[in-house]
Amino acid sequence: MTAPNRPRAVLAVDLGGTTMKGAVVDEFGRTLAQRTLLTPSHDVELALVELFTELRDLAVAAATIPVGAAVVTPGSVDESRGVVRYASNLGWQDMPLLDVLASALSLPVAVGHDxxxxxxxxQRFGAARGRExxxxxxxxxxxxxxxxxxxxTVTGATGxxxxxxxxxxxxGGEPCACGQRGCLEVYVSGAGLARRYAAAGGGERSSREIADRLGSDAIADRVWSEAVDVLAQGLNILTLLLDPGVIVLGGGFSRAGDALLEPLAERMTAGLAWRERPEVLTSELADEAGRIGAAILAxxxxxxxxxxxxxxxxSVIGPSQATTRRSPAPVP
Structure with missing residues:
Protein backbone atom coordinates (compact mmCIF):
# COMPACT_ATOMS: atom_id res chain seq x y z
CA MET A 1 0.00 0.00 0.00
CA THR A 2 1.31 3.47 -0.90
CA ALA A 3 2.20 5.58 2.13
CA PRO A 4 0.27 8.86 1.84
CA ASN A 5 2.94 11.00 3.49
CA ARG A 6 5.90 10.08 1.34
CA PRO A 7 7.44 13.23 -0.20
CA ARG A 8 7.39 13.67 -3.96
CA ALA A 9 10.66 13.78 -5.89
CA VAL A 10 11.95 14.30 -9.40
CA LEU A 11 14.80 12.89 -11.44
CA ALA A 12 17.12 15.60 -12.79
CA VAL A 13 20.04 15.16 -15.20
CA ASP A 14 22.57 17.71 -16.43
CA LEU A 15 23.90 16.13 -19.62
CA GLY A 16 27.27 17.25 -20.92
CA GLY A 17 29.66 16.10 -23.58
CA THR A 18 31.97 14.64 -20.91
CA THR A 19 29.72 13.64 -18.01
CA MET A 20 26.08 13.02 -17.13
CA LYS A 21 25.25 14.37 -13.66
CA GLY A 22 22.02 13.00 -12.22
CA ALA A 23 20.20 13.67 -8.97
CA VAL A 24 17.04 12.84 -7.07
CA VAL A 25 15.56 16.08 -5.71
CA ASP A 26 12.59 16.12 -3.36
CA GLU A 27 9.80 18.70 -3.19
CA PHE A 28 11.72 20.64 -0.50
CA GLY A 29 14.68 21.19 -2.84
CA ARG A 30 16.91 18.68 -1.10
CA THR A 31 19.20 16.43 -3.13
CA LEU A 32 18.67 12.91 -1.83
CA ALA A 33 20.97 11.00 -4.17
CA GLN A 34 23.42 11.76 -6.96
CA ARG A 35 25.11 9.82 -9.76
CA THR A 36 27.76 11.04 -12.18
CA LEU A 37 28.71 8.93 -15.19
CA LEU A 38 30.92 9.45 -18.21
CA THR A 39 28.98 10.37 -21.32
CA PRO A 40 29.50 7.61 -23.90
CA SER A 41 30.76 8.36 -27.38
CA HIS A 42 27.65 6.87 -29.01
CA ASP A 43 24.08 5.85 -28.13
CA VAL A 44 23.91 8.61 -25.53
CA GLU A 45 20.12 8.37 -25.34
CA LEU A 46 20.32 4.73 -24.24
CA ALA A 47 22.83 5.56 -21.50
CA LEU A 48 20.58 8.43 -20.43
CA VAL A 49 17.59 6.12 -20.09
CA GLU A 50 19.70 3.78 -17.94
CA LEU A 51 20.77 6.68 -15.71
CA PHE A 52 17.18 7.84 -15.26
CA THR A 53 16.10 4.29 -14.44
CA GLU A 54 18.77 4.10 -11.74
CA LEU A 55 17.70 7.47 -10.36
CA ARG A 56 14.08 6.30 -10.21
CA ASP A 57 15.18 3.27 -8.19
CA LEU A 58 17.15 5.54 -5.87
CA ALA A 59 14.12 7.78 -5.43
CA VAL A 60 11.99 4.81 -4.39
CA ALA A 61 14.74 3.58 -2.06
CA ALA A 62 14.75 7.03 -0.44
CA ALA A 63 11.04 6.58 0.38
CA THR A 64 9.86 9.21 -2.09
CA ILE A 65 7.36 9.13 -4.93
CA PRO A 66 8.93 9.91 -8.36
CA VAL A 67 6.60 12.36 -10.12
CA GLY A 68 8.63 13.76 -13.01
CA ALA A 69 11.95 13.92 -14.80
CA ALA A 70 14.00 16.42 -16.79
CA VAL A 71 17.25 16.54 -18.69
CA VAL A 72 19.13 19.66 -19.74
CA THR A 73 21.43 19.31 -22.71
CA PRO A 74 23.80 21.35 -24.84
CA GLY A 75 23.09 22.06 -28.49
CA SER A 76 20.23 23.62 -30.38
CA VAL A 77 17.17 22.59 -28.39
CA ASP A 78 13.49 22.97 -29.29
CA GLU A 79 12.23 22.93 -25.72
CA SER A 80 8.54 23.10 -26.64
CA ARG A 81 8.78 19.81 -28.57
CA GLY A 82 11.57 18.23 -26.54
CA VAL A 83 13.72 17.79 -29.64
CA VAL A 84 17.47 18.33 -29.77
CA ARG A 85 17.93 19.75 -33.24
CA TYR A 86 21.70 19.44 -33.19
CA ALA A 87 24.34 18.63 -30.58
CA SER A 88 27.68 17.85 -32.18
CA ASN A 89 29.40 16.53 -29.06
CA LEU A 90 26.52 14.10 -28.42
CA GLY A 91 26.14 12.90 -32.00
CA TRP A 92 22.52 14.06 -32.13
CA GLN A 93 20.52 15.58 -34.93
CA ASP A 94 16.74 15.92 -34.61
CA MET A 95 16.77 13.63 -31.57
CA PRO A 96 13.18 13.29 -30.17
CA LEU A 97 14.51 13.14 -26.64
CA LEU A 98 11.27 13.89 -24.83
CA ASP A 99 9.49 11.02 -26.61
CA VAL A 100 12.37 8.63 -25.90
CA LEU A 101 12.42 9.40 -22.18
CA ALA A 102 8.67 9.63 -21.65
CA SER A 103 8.19 6.22 -23.25
CA ALA A 104 10.94 4.62 -21.17
CA LEU A 105 10.04 6.19 -17.82
CA SER A 106 6.25 6.57 -17.96
CA LEU A 107 6.65 9.90 -16.16
CA PRO A 108 6.07 13.51 -17.20
CA VAL A 109 9.34 14.66 -18.78
CA ALA A 110 10.86 18.01 -19.73
CA VAL A 111 13.84 18.66 -22.01
CA GLY A 112 15.74 21.92 -21.62
CA HIS A 113 18.85 23.71 -22.82
CA ASP A 114 21.66 23.36 -20.29
CA GLN A 123 17.70 33.76 -11.34
CA ARG A 124 15.74 31.94 -8.65
CA PHE A 125 18.48 30.99 -6.20
CA GLY A 126 21.84 32.42 -7.28
CA ALA A 127 23.72 35.59 -8.14
CA ALA A 128 20.92 36.88 -10.41
CA ARG A 129 18.25 36.40 -7.75
CA GLY A 130 15.34 38.75 -8.38
CA ARG A 131 16.85 40.20 -11.57
CA GLU A 132 14.67 40.71 -14.63
CA THR A 153 14.57 33.82 -21.38
CA VAL A 154 15.51 34.50 -24.99
CA THR A 155 15.49 31.24 -26.98
CA GLY A 156 15.50 32.45 -30.58
CA ALA A 157 13.60 31.28 -33.65
CA THR A 158 15.37 27.91 -33.80
CA GLY A 159 16.29 27.45 -30.14
CA GLY A 172 40.79 37.23 -39.55
CA GLY A 173 41.57 35.58 -36.22
CA GLU A 174 42.40 32.00 -35.39
CA PRO A 175 40.14 29.28 -36.84
CA CYS A 176 37.31 27.89 -34.71
CA ALA A 177 35.97 24.34 -34.80
CA CYS A 178 32.63 25.79 -35.92
CA GLY A 179 34.16 26.86 -39.26
CA GLN A 180 34.40 30.58 -38.52
CA ARG A 181 37.53 32.55 -37.63
CA GLY A 182 38.18 34.73 -34.62
CA CYS A 183 35.37 33.38 -32.43
CA LEU A 184 35.43 34.45 -28.79
CA GLU A 185 35.56 30.80 -27.69
CA VAL A 186 38.89 30.30 -29.48
CA TYR A 187 40.55 32.74 -27.05
CA VAL A 188 38.49 32.64 -23.87
CA SER A 189 37.37 29.05 -23.24
CA GLY A 190 39.34 26.64 -21.09
CA ALA A 191 40.19 24.54 -24.12
CA GLY A 192 41.14 27.61 -26.16
CA LEU A 193 43.40 29.02 -23.45
CA ALA A 194 45.19 25.69 -23.00
CA ARG A 195 45.65 25.27 -26.75
CA ARG A 196 47.03 28.79 -27.23
CA TYR A 197 49.37 28.42 -24.25
CA ALA A 198 50.78 25.17 -25.65
CA ALA A 199 51.11 26.66 -29.15
CA ALA A 200 53.12 29.55 -27.70
CA GLY A 201 55.64 27.10 -26.20
CA GLY A 202 54.27 26.88 -22.67
CA GLY A 203 53.61 23.15 -22.69
CA GLU A 204 50.51 21.14 -21.81
CA ARG A 205 48.64 22.79 -18.95
CA SER A 206 45.01 23.23 -17.98
CA SER A 207 43.41 26.67 -17.89
CA ARG A 208 43.43 26.52 -14.08
CA GLU A 209 47.15 25.74 -14.04
CA ILE A 210 47.76 28.61 -16.46
CA ALA A 211 45.86 31.01 -14.19
CA ASP A 212 47.94 29.80 -11.23
CA ARG A 213 51.11 30.78 -13.11
CA LEU A 214 50.10 34.39 -13.69
CA GLY A 215 52.83 36.80 -12.62
CA SER A 216 55.57 34.19 -12.89
CA ASP A 217 55.14 32.94 -16.46
CA ALA A 218 55.34 35.40 -19.36
CA ILE A 219 53.46 33.09 -21.73
CA ALA A 220 50.66 32.61 -19.21
CA ASP A 221 50.48 36.37 -18.67
CA ARG A 222 50.22 37.05 -22.42
CA VAL A 223 47.56 34.47 -23.35
CA TRP A 224 45.54 35.34 -20.23
CA SER A 225 45.67 39.05 -21.03
CA GLU A 226 44.56 38.36 -24.60
CA ALA A 227 41.68 36.23 -23.29
CA VAL A 228 40.55 39.00 -20.93
CA ASP A 229 40.72 41.53 -23.80
CA VAL A 230 38.47 39.35 -25.97
CA LEU A 231 36.05 38.60 -23.13
CA ALA A 232 35.76 42.31 -22.28
CA GLN A 233 35.01 43.09 -25.92
CA GLY A 234 32.34 40.39 -26.08
CA LEU A 235 30.72 41.49 -22.81
CA ASN A 236 30.66 45.10 -23.98
CA ILE A 237 28.87 44.00 -27.16
CA LEU A 238 26.27 42.24 -25.00
CA THR A 239 26.02 45.28 -22.73
CA LEU A 240 25.32 47.66 -25.60
CA LEU A 241 22.82 45.29 -27.23
CA LEU A 242 20.92 44.09 -24.18
CA ASP A 243 21.59 46.51 -21.28
CA PRO A 244 21.71 43.74 -18.64
CA GLY A 245 21.48 44.71 -15.00
CA VAL A 246 24.16 42.18 -14.13
CA ILE A 247 26.47 39.75 -15.91
CA VAL A 248 27.08 36.44 -14.13
CA LEU A 249 30.14 34.40 -15.04
CA GLY A 250 30.36 30.69 -14.34
CA GLY A 251 32.53 27.75 -15.27
CA GLY A 252 36.21 27.15 -14.65
CA PHE A 253 37.32 30.62 -15.79
CA SER A 254 35.28 32.31 -13.09
CA ARG A 255 37.24 30.46 -10.39
CA ALA A 256 40.27 32.63 -11.20
CA GLY A 257 38.65 35.29 -9.01
CA ASP A 258 40.36 38.67 -8.93
CA ALA A 259 42.87 37.60 -11.58
CA LEU A 260 39.90 37.69 -13.96
CA LEU A 261 37.48 40.18 -12.43
CA GLU A 262 39.84 43.09 -11.81
CA PRO A 263 41.39 43.38 -15.32
CA LEU A 264 38.04 42.51 -16.88
CA ALA A 265 36.34 45.39 -15.05
CA GLU A 266 39.06 47.81 -16.14
CA ARG A 267 38.89 46.81 -19.79
CA MET A 268 35.12 46.80 -19.93
CA THR A 269 35.02 50.29 -18.46
CA ALA A 270 37.66 51.51 -20.92
CA GLY A 271 35.66 50.13 -23.84
CA LEU A 272 32.35 51.76 -22.88
CA ALA A 273 32.78 55.44 -23.63
CA TRP A 274 29.35 56.85 -22.79
CA ARG A 275 27.83 54.49 -20.23
CA GLU A 276 28.75 52.56 -17.10
CA ARG A 277 29.34 48.87 -17.38
CA PRO A 278 27.01 46.51 -15.53
CA GLU A 279 28.16 44.73 -12.42
CA VAL A 280 29.96 41.45 -13.10
CA LEU A 281 29.50 38.62 -10.58
CA THR A 282 30.54 35.01 -10.39
CA SER A 283 27.92 32.30 -10.16
CA GLU A 284 26.65 31.32 -6.72
CA LEU A 285 25.48 27.93 -7.93
CA ALA A 286 28.63 26.98 -9.87
CA ASP A 287 28.47 23.43 -11.21
CA GLU A 288 25.11 22.81 -9.53
CA ALA A 289 23.17 25.30 -11.68
CA GLY A 290 22.33 22.83 -14.46
CA ARG A 291 21.11 20.18 -12.03
CA ILE A 292 18.99 22.69 -10.13
CA GLY A 293 17.56 24.00 -13.40
CA ALA A 294 16.67 20.46 -14.45
CA ALA A 295 14.89 19.86 -11.13
CA ILE A 296 12.87 23.05 -11.62
CA LEU A 297 11.84 21.89 -15.10
CA ALA A 298 10.94 18.41 -13.81
CA SER A 315 18.16 24.00 0.61
CA VAL A 316 19.22 23.46 -3.01
CA ILE A 317 23.01 23.71 -2.66
CA GLY A 318 23.75 23.78 1.06
CA PRO A 319 24.64 26.89 3.08
CA SER A 320 28.43 26.36 2.85
CA GLN A 321 28.52 26.32 -0.97
CA ALA A 322 26.78 29.62 -1.78
CA THR A 323 29.50 32.18 -2.53
CA THR A 324 29.70 35.16 -4.86
CA ARG A 325 32.60 37.23 -6.13
CA ARG A 326 31.98 40.69 -7.51
CA SER A 327 33.81 42.91 -9.91
CA PRO A 328 35.00 46.26 -8.54
CA ALA A 329 32.20 48.79 -8.48
CA PRO A 330 31.85 50.88 -11.65
CA VAL A 331 33.52 54.27 -11.41
CA PRO A 332 30.87 57.07 -11.73
Missing amino acids: VRSAGLAE DFVLIPIGTGVAAAVVTGGG AAGEFGHIPVIA FGAAGLGDVIDTWSAA
Whole structure:
Protein backbone atom coordinates (compact mmCIF):
# COMPACT_ATOMS: atom_id res chain seq x y z
CA MET A 1 0.00 0.00 0.00
CA THR A 2 1.31 3.47 -0.90
CA ALA A 3 2.20 5.58 2.13
CA PRO A 4 0.27 8.86 1.84
CA ASN A 5 2.94 11.00 3.49
CA ARG A 6 5.90 10.08 1.34
CA PRO A 7 7.44 13.23 -0.20
CA ARG A 8 7.39 13.67 -3.96
CA ALA A 9 10.66 13.78 -5.89
CA VAL A 10 11.95 14.30 -9.40
CA LEU A 11 14.80 12.89 -11.44
CA ALA A 12 17.12 15.60 -12.79
CA VAL A 13 20.04 15.16 -15.20
CA ASP A 14 22.57 17.71 -16.43
CA LEU A 15 23.90 16.13 -19.62
CA GLY A 16 27.27 17.25 -20.92
CA GLY A 17 29.66 16.10 -23.58
CA THR A 18 31.97 14.64 -20.91
CA THR A 19 29.72 13.64 -18.01
CA MET A 20 26.08 13.02 -17.13
CA LYS A 21 25.25 14.37 -13.66
CA GLY A 22 22.02 13.00 -12.22
CA ALA A 23 20.20 13.67 -8.97
CA VAL A 24 17.04 12.84 -7.07
CA VAL A 25 15.56 16.08 -5.71
CA ASP A 26 12.59 16.12 -3.36
CA GLU A 27 9.80 18.70 -3.19
CA PHE A 28 11.72 20.64 -0.50
CA GLY A 29 14.68 21.19 -2.84
CA ARG A 30 16.91 18.68 -1.10
CA THR A 31 19.20 16.43 -3.13
CA LEU A 32 18.67 12.91 -1.83
CA ALA A 33 20.97 11.00 -4.17
CA GLN A 34 23.42 11.76 -6.96
CA ARG A 35 25.11 9.82 -9.76
CA THR A 36 27.76 11.04 -12.18
CA LEU A 37 28.71 8.93 -15.19
CA LEU A 38 30.92 9.45 -18.21
CA THR A 39 28.98 10.37 -21.32
CA PRO A 40 29.50 7.61 -23.90
CA SER A 41 30.76 8.36 -27.38
CA HIS A 42 27.65 6.87 -29.01
CA ASP A 43 24.08 5.85 -28.13
CA VAL A 44 23.91 8.61 -25.53
CA GLU A 45 20.12 8.37 -25.34
CA LEU A 46 20.32 4.73 -24.24
CA ALA A 47 22.83 5.56 -21.50
CA LEU A 48 20.58 8.43 -20.43
CA VAL A 49 17.59 6.12 -20.09
CA GLU A 50 19.70 3.78 -17.94
CA LEU A 51 20.77 6.68 -15.71
CA PHE A 52 17.18 7.84 -15.26
CA THR A 53 16.10 4.29 -14.44
CA GLU A 54 18.77 4.10 -11.74
CA LEU A 55 17.70 7.47 -10.36
CA ARG A 56 14.08 6.30 -10.21
CA ASP A 57 15.18 3.27 -8.19
CA LEU A 58 17.15 5.54 -5.87
CA ALA A 59 14.12 7.78 -5.43
CA VAL A 60 11.99 4.81 -4.39
CA ALA A 61 14.74 3.58 -2.06
CA ALA A 62 14.75 7.03 -0.44
CA ALA A 63 11.04 6.58 0.38
CA THR A 64 9.86 9.21 -2.09
CA ILE A 65 7.36 9.13 -4.93
CA PRO A 66 8.93 9.91 -8.36
CA VAL A 67 6.60 12.36 -10.12
CA GLY A 68 8.63 13.76 -13.01
CA ALA A 69 11.95 13.92 -14.80
CA ALA A 70 14.00 16.42 -16.79
CA VAL A 71 17.25 16.54 -18.69
CA VAL A 72 19.13 19.66 -19.74
CA THR A 73 21.43 19.31 -22.71
CA PRO A 74 23.80 21.35 -24.84
CA GLY A 75 23.09 22.06 -28.49
CA SER A 76 20.23 23.62 -30.38
CA VAL A 77 17.17 22.59 -28.39
CA ASP A 78 13.49 22.97 -29.29
CA GLU A 79 12.23 22.93 -25.72
CA SER A 80 8.54 23.10 -26.64
CA ARG A 81 8.78 19.81 -28.57
CA GLY A 82 11.57 18.23 -26.54
CA VAL A 83 13.72 17.79 -29.64
CA VAL A 84 17.47 18.33 -29.77
CA ARG A 85 17.93 19.75 -33.24
CA TYR A 86 21.70 19.44 -33.19
CA ALA A 87 24.34 18.63 -30.58
CA SER A 88 27.68 17.85 -32.18
CA ASN A 89 29.40 16.53 -29.06
CA LEU A 90 26.52 14.10 -28.42
CA GLY A 91 26.14 12.90 -32.00
CA TRP A 92 22.52 14.06 -32.13
CA GLN A 93 20.52 15.58 -34.93
CA ASP A 94 16.74 15.92 -34.61
CA MET A 95 16.77 13.63 -31.57
CA PRO A 96 13.18 13.29 -30.17
CA LEU A 97 14.51 13.14 -26.64
CA LEU A 98 11.27 13.89 -24.83
CA ASP A 99 9.49 11.02 -26.61
CA VAL A 100 12.37 8.63 -25.90
CA LEU A 101 12.42 9.40 -22.18
CA ALA A 102 8.67 9.63 -21.65
CA SER A 103 8.19 6.22 -23.25
CA ALA A 104 10.94 4.62 -21.17
CA LEU A 105 10.04 6.19 -17.82
CA SER A 106 6.25 6.57 -17.96
CA LEU A 107 6.65 9.90 -16.16
CA PRO A 108 6.07 13.51 -17.20
CA VAL A 109 9.34 14.66 -18.78
CA ALA A 110 10.86 18.01 -19.73
CA VAL A 111 13.84 18.66 -22.01
CA GLY A 112 15.74 21.92 -21.62
CA HIS A 113 18.85 23.71 -22.82
CA ASP A 114 21.66 23.36 -20.29
CA VAL A 115 22.79 26.99 -20.10
CA ARG A 116 19.28 28.48 -20.27
CA SER A 117 18.21 26.13 -17.48
CA ALA A 118 21.24 27.14 -15.44
CA GLY A 119 20.17 30.75 -15.98
CA LEU A 120 16.72 29.91 -14.59
CA ALA A 121 18.34 28.41 -11.49
CA GLU A 122 20.68 31.39 -11.08
CA GLN A 123 17.70 33.76 -11.34
CA ARG A 124 15.74 31.94 -8.65
CA PHE A 125 18.48 30.99 -6.20
CA GLY A 126 21.84 32.42 -7.28
CA ALA A 127 23.72 35.59 -8.14
CA ALA A 128 20.92 36.88 -10.41
CA ARG A 129 18.25 36.40 -7.75
CA GLY A 130 15.34 38.75 -8.38
CA ARG A 131 16.85 40.20 -11.57
CA GLU A 132 14.67 40.71 -14.63
CA ASP A 133 17.53 41.54 -17.01
CA PHE A 134 20.78 39.61 -16.82
CA VAL A 135 23.15 37.39 -18.73
CA LEU A 136 24.69 34.15 -17.43
CA ILE A 137 27.86 33.03 -19.21
CA PRO A 138 29.45 29.74 -18.12
CA ILE A 139 33.02 29.60 -19.46
CA GLY A 140 34.33 26.06 -19.53
CA THR A 141 35.47 23.86 -22.38
CA GLY A 142 33.23 26.08 -24.53
CA VAL A 143 31.24 29.25 -23.98
CA ALA A 144 27.50 29.94 -24.18
CA ALA A 145 25.07 32.42 -22.65
CA ALA A 146 21.63 32.48 -21.09
CA VAL A 147 19.98 35.80 -21.91
CA VAL A 148 17.11 36.96 -19.71
CA THR A 149 15.35 40.22 -20.57
CA GLY A 150 12.14 41.53 -19.07
CA GLY A 151 12.05 38.40 -16.93
CA GLY A 152 11.88 36.05 -19.92
CA THR A 153 14.57 33.82 -21.38
CA VAL A 154 15.51 34.50 -24.99
CA THR A 155 15.49 31.24 -26.98
CA GLY A 156 15.50 32.45 -30.58
CA ALA A 157 13.60 31.28 -33.65
CA THR A 158 15.37 27.91 -33.80
CA GLY A 159 16.29 27.45 -30.14
CA ALA A 160 19.90 28.45 -30.82
CA ALA A 161 20.03 31.82 -29.01
CA GLY A 162 22.99 32.38 -26.71
CA GLU A 163 25.92 31.18 -28.82
CA PHE A 164 28.11 33.83 -27.24
CA GLY A 165 31.25 31.81 -27.81
CA HIS A 166 30.79 31.97 -31.56
CA ILE A 167 30.62 35.74 -31.90
CA PRO A 168 33.52 36.56 -34.27
CA VAL A 169 35.41 39.21 -32.30
CA ILE A 170 38.84 39.10 -34.00
CA ALA A 171 38.76 39.88 -37.72
CA GLY A 172 40.79 37.23 -39.55
CA GLY A 173 41.57 35.58 -36.22
CA GLU A 174 42.40 32.00 -35.39
CA PRO A 175 40.14 29.28 -36.84
CA CYS A 176 37.31 27.89 -34.71
CA ALA A 177 35.97 24.34 -34.80
CA CYS A 178 32.63 25.79 -35.92
CA GLY A 179 34.16 26.86 -39.26
CA GLN A 180 34.40 30.58 -38.52
CA ARG A 181 37.53 32.55 -37.63
CA GLY A 182 38.18 34.73 -34.62
CA CYS A 183 35.37 33.38 -32.43
CA LEU A 184 35.43 34.45 -28.79
CA GLU A 185 35.56 30.80 -27.69
CA VAL A 186 38.89 30.30 -29.48
CA TYR A 187 40.55 32.74 -27.05
CA VAL A 188 38.49 32.64 -23.87
CA SER A 189 37.37 29.05 -23.24
CA GLY A 190 39.34 26.64 -21.09
CA ALA A 191 40.19 24.54 -24.12
CA GLY A 192 41.14 27.61 -26.16
CA LEU A 193 43.40 29.02 -23.45
CA ALA A 194 45.19 25.69 -23.00
CA ARG A 195 45.65 25.27 -26.75
CA ARG A 196 47.03 28.79 -27.23
CA TYR A 197 49.37 28.42 -24.25
CA ALA A 198 50.78 25.17 -25.65
CA ALA A 199 51.11 26.66 -29.15
CA ALA A 200 53.12 29.55 -27.70
CA GLY A 201 55.64 27.10 -26.20
CA GLY A 202 54.27 26.88 -22.67
CA GLY A 203 53.61 23.15 -22.69
CA GLU A 204 50.51 21.14 -21.81
CA ARG A 205 48.64 22.79 -18.95
CA SER A 206 45.01 23.23 -17.98
CA SER A 207 43.41 26.67 -17.89
CA ARG A 208 43.43 26.52 -14.08
CA GLU A 209 47.15 25.74 -14.04
CA ILE A 210 47.76 28.61 -16.46
CA ALA A 211 45.86 31.01 -14.19
CA ASP A 212 47.94 29.80 -11.23
CA ARG A 213 51.11 30.78 -13.11
CA LEU A 214 50.10 34.39 -13.69
CA GLY A 215 52.83 36.80 -12.62
CA SER A 216 55.57 34.19 -12.89
CA ASP A 217 55.14 32.94 -16.46
CA ALA A 218 55.34 35.40 -19.36
CA ILE A 219 53.46 33.09 -21.73
CA ALA A 220 50.66 32.61 -19.21
CA ASP A 221 50.48 36.37 -18.67
CA ARG A 222 50.22 37.05 -22.42
CA VAL A 223 47.56 34.47 -23.35
CA TRP A 224 45.54 35.34 -20.23
CA SER A 225 45.67 39.05 -21.03
CA GLU A 226 44.56 38.36 -24.60
CA ALA A 227 41.68 36.23 -23.29
CA VAL A 228 40.55 39.00 -20.93
CA ASP A 229 40.72 41.53 -23.80
CA VAL A 230 38.47 39.35 -25.97
CA LEU A 231 36.05 38.60 -23.13
CA ALA A 232 35.76 42.31 -22.28
CA GLN A 233 35.01 43.09 -25.92
CA GLY A 234 32.34 40.39 -26.08
CA LEU A 235 30.72 41.49 -22.81
CA ASN A 236 30.66 45.10 -23.98
CA ILE A 237 28.87 44.00 -27.16
CA LEU A 238 26.27 42.24 -25.00
CA THR A 239 26.02 45.28 -22.73
CA LEU A 240 25.32 47.66 -25.60
CA LEU A 241 22.82 45.29 -27.23
CA LEU A 242 20.92 44.09 -24.18
CA ASP A 243 21.59 46.51 -21.28
CA PRO A 244 21.71 43.74 -18.64
CA GLY A 245 21.48 44.71 -15.00
CA VAL A 246 24.16 42.18 -14.13
CA ILE A 247 26.47 39.75 -15.91
CA VAL A 248 27.08 36.44 -14.13
CA LEU A 249 30.14 34.40 -15.04
CA GLY A 250 30.36 30.69 -14.34
CA GLY A 251 32.53 27.75 -15.27
CA GLY A 252 36.21 27.15 -14.65
CA PHE A 253 37.32 30.62 -15.79
CA SER A 254 35.28 32.31 -13.09
CA ARG A 255 37.24 30.46 -10.39
CA ALA A 256 40.27 32.63 -11.20
CA GLY A 257 38.65 35.29 -9.01
CA ASP A 258 40.36 38.67 -8.93
CA ALA A 259 42.87 37.60 -11.58
CA LEU A 260 39.90 37.69 -13.96
CA LEU A 261 37.48 40.18 -12.43
CA GLU A 262 39.84 43.09 -11.81
CA PRO A 263 41.39 43.38 -15.32
CA LEU A 264 38.04 42.51 -16.88
CA ALA A 265 36.34 45.39 -15.05
CA GLU A 266 39.06 47.81 -16.14
CA ARG A 267 38.89 46.81 -19.79
CA MET A 268 35.12 46.80 -19.93
CA THR A 269 35.02 50.29 -18.46
CA ALA A 270 37.66 51.51 -20.92
CA GLY A 271 35.66 50.13 -23.84
CA LEU A 272 32.35 51.76 -22.88
CA ALA A 273 32.78 55.44 -23.63
CA TRP A 274 29.35 56.85 -22.79
CA ARG A 275 27.83 54.49 -20.23
CA GLU A 276 28.75 52.56 -17.10
CA ARG A 277 29.34 48.87 -17.38
CA PRO A 278 27.01 46.51 -15.53
CA GLU A 279 28.16 44.73 -12.42
CA VAL A 280 29.96 41.45 -13.10
CA LEU A 281 29.50 38.62 -10.58
CA THR A 282 30.54 35.01 -10.39
CA SER A 283 27.92 32.30 -10.16
CA GLU A 284 26.65 31.32 -6.72
CA LEU A 285 25.48 27.93 -7.93
CA ALA A 286 28.63 26.98 -9.87
CA ASP A 287 28.47 23.43 -11.21
CA GLU A 288 25.11 22.81 -9.53
CA ALA A 289 23.17 25.30 -11.68
CA GLY A 290 22.33 22.83 -14.46
CA ARG A 291 21.11 20.18 -12.03
CA ILE A 292 18.99 22.69 -10.13
CA GLY A 293 17.56 24.00 -13.40
CA ALA A 294 16.67 20.46 -14.45
CA ALA A 295 14.89 19.86 -11.13
CA ILE A 296 12.87 23.05 -11.62
CA LEU A 297 11.84 21.89 -15.10
CA ALA A 298 10.94 18.41 -13.81
CA PHE A 299 8.58 19.73 -11.14
CA GLY A 300 7.04 21.99 -13.77
CA ALA A 301 6.48 19.00 -16.07
CA ALA A 302 4.76 17.22 -13.19
CA GLY A 303 2.39 20.17 -12.71
CA LEU A 304 4.03 21.02 -9.40
CA GLY A 305 5.99 24.11 -10.37
CA ASP A 306 4.79 26.00 -7.31
CA VAL A 307 6.78 23.79 -4.92
CA ILE A 308 9.98 25.63 -5.82
CA ASP A 309 8.55 28.80 -4.27
CA THR A 310 9.39 27.28 -0.88
CA TRP A 311 13.02 26.51 -1.80
CA SER A 312 16.03 28.54 -0.74
CA ALA A 313 19.65 28.63 -1.85
CA ALA A 314 20.56 26.85 1.37
CA SER A 315 18.16 24.00 0.61
CA VAL A 316 19.22 23.46 -3.01
CA ILE A 317 23.01 23.71 -2.66
CA GLY A 318 23.75 23.78 1.06
CA PRO A 319 24.64 26.89 3.08
CA SER A 320 28.43 26.36 2.85
CA GLN A 321 28.52 26.32 -0.97
CA ALA A 322 26.78 29.62 -1.78
CA THR A 323 29.50 32.18 -2.53
CA THR A 324 29.70 35.16 -4.86
CA ARG A 325 32.60 37.23 -6.13
CA ARG A 326 31.98 40.69 -7.51
CA SER A 327 33.81 42.91 -9.91
CA PRO A 328 35.00 46.26 -8.54
CA ALA A 329 32.20 48.79 -8.48
CA PRO A 330 31.85 50.88 -11.65
CA VAL A 331 33.52 54.27 -11.41
CA PRO A 332 30.87 57.07 -11.73
